[in-house]
Amino acid sequence: MIQAVRLRKHYGQTKAVDDLSFVVRPGRVTGFLGPNGAGKSTTMRMILGLDTPTGGDVTIDGKYYSELKQPLRKVGALLDAKWVHPNRSARAHLKWMAVSNKIPVSRVNEVLEIVGLTEVAHKKAGGFSLGMSQRLGIAGALLGDPEVLLFDEPVNGLDPEGILWIRQFMHRLADEGRTVFVSSHLLSEMAQTAQDLIVIGKGKLISQTTTEQFIADATQDHVRVRSPHALKLREILVAHATVTEDAVDGALVVHGIPAQQIGEIAAENQIVLHELSPQRGSLEEAFMQLTKESVEYHAH
Structure with missing residues (x-):
């Protein structure tokens, strides 16, 4: 478990992390x-003892990272896939990490196999693509078979097969009882990967809840309806619901009544339907709604 209590990090007058409290179970x-500049990377660095908090605490199972005698056996992390010395081979890089934490060197071959890098184990890491570097970073995080894992943008550079693999792999790690904490800007992927969410903006906590509840709290379900008699159907539906029009294809977007009721209304009025599809709010919609006041960099 990771616990932050009133965590703060200030750089002069800039509050990168501001009175942030959360629990990762x-x-x-x-x-x-969180939006760019929200303080996610700074928070992760403080968890790992790479940055010193201005105030507050962040602990791993009740201990500071600096108190862990063999930290890789407790915590595995991938924050920067390209931090590896370019002239070291993948195997040499993992070997020195293993030796530094008294991890059996045999574990190096195991994690290389897990992430699919066995065939390039003796190649220099400087020649790796971003996707291969991500896999090497994940191998390093897994090296000590840790109970707690932190990943910052772990799917950057991965192909679709690799993205599916890391998603399923994170679920397996969590199913084994491990703590898995992952930061990403790919909201569509997070919607399929994360069961819980911690959302921050301008260094402050915006929400901590399940992914499902986060979406439900910030969006409204609706129903898409297409019909060759859309105008007539719309005139009838406005007495029961809020009806707008999809700017892309002209479909009716109905809020306030379920698809079954819309179907019954259409049938009663002998209106042919070409589409009647319930739509749930997305994580992207919920995120944009709840973080719009915390976006620091706006495009024009």
């Missing part, structure tokens, strides 16, 4: 979301 994949 074992047995779940917890997504860490």
Whole structure:
């Protein structure tokens, strides 16, 4: 378990992290979301003892990272896939990490196999693509078979097969009772990966809840309806619901009544339907809605 209590990090007058409290529980994949500049990377660095908090605390199972004698056996992390010395081979890189934490060198071959890098184990890491570097970073995080895992943008550079693999792999890690904390800007992927969410903006907590509840709290379900008699159907539906029009294809977007009731109304009025599809709000919609006041960099 990771616990932050009133965590703060200031750089002069800039408050990168501002009175932030949250809990990351074992047995779940917890997504860490926020706009650019929200303080996600700074928070992760403080968890790992790479940055010193200005105030507050962040602990791993009740201990500071600096108190862990063999930290890789407790915590595995991937924050920067390209931090590896370019002239070291993948195997040499993992070997020195293993030796530094008294991890059996045999574990190096195991994690290389897990991430699919066995065939390139003796190649220099400087020649790796971003996707291969991500896999090497994940291998390093897994090296000590840790109970707690942190990943910052782990799917950057991965192909679709690799993205599916890391998603399923994170779920397996959580199912084993591990604490899995992952930051990403790929909201469509987070919607399929994270069971819980911690969302921050401008260094402050915006929400901590399940992914499902986060979406439900910030969006409204609706129904898409297409019909060759859309105008007539719309005139009838406005007495029961809020009806707008999809700007892309002209479909009716109905809020306030379920698809079954819309179908019954159409049938009663002998209106042919070409589409009647319930639509749930997306994580992207919910994120944009709840973080719009916390976006620091706006495009024009």
